[in-house]
Amino acid sequence: MKHRTILLLAASLAGSAIASTTIFAQTNGLEPLPLPELMGHVMQRNAYQLWAWTALEADATGNHSGEPKTEEDWENAESDALTLRQLAVVLRGAPYRQEDPRWDKLAGDLEAAATASAQSAERKDLAGLTAAGEAINARCVACHWAFAPTLEEVPPPVPVS
Numbered sequence: 001m002k003h004r005t006i007l008l009l010a011a012s013l014a015g016s017a018i019a020s021t022t023i024f025a026q027t028n029g030l031e032p033l034p035l036p037e038l039m040g041h042v043m044q045r046n047a048y049q050l051w052a053w054t055a056l057e058a059d060a061t062g063n064h065s066g067e068p069k070t071e072e073d074w075e076n077a078e079s080d081a082l083t084l085r086q087l088a089v090v091l092r093g094a095p096y097r098q099e100d101p102r103w104d105k106l107a108g109d110l111e112a113a114a115t116a117s118a119q120s121a122e123r124k125d126l127a128g129l130t131a132a133g134e135a136i137n138a139r140c141v142a143c144h145w146a147f148a149p150t151l152e153e154v155p156p157p158v159p160v161s
Contacts (some may be wrong), residue, residue: 053129054130068129085117
């Protein structure tokens, strides 16, 4: 029994080493980005690109919309959404996954919202793209509150008078 336990432990460790080596080899020897770098430089940038498609701005020259206008714009909006969806998948795997059930739930919710965004872009549905963008933002904020609360500011109270 003792030898069987040692053999199983050795096999398990060898399997883990092979899996780690395979993951490392698939990245051409590059270490994965630390989570704050992935979120700040990859996730956030991509989310901003996606949200820009539904942005409305007003300045001295008038109102401006980021609404996709051409086939290429809609294709780019879909690509931004699919990239965000894939990043949500990445968050649920090694080395980023957190041992907290909220992590998987929030990453899954983000994946679903990003999928809805991609489907809206494919249909050229601006209202759907906007709603999905708002859902993505809500998932990002919820995750920040759960795992990185210093990233979010509590809004000031509404004045009573």
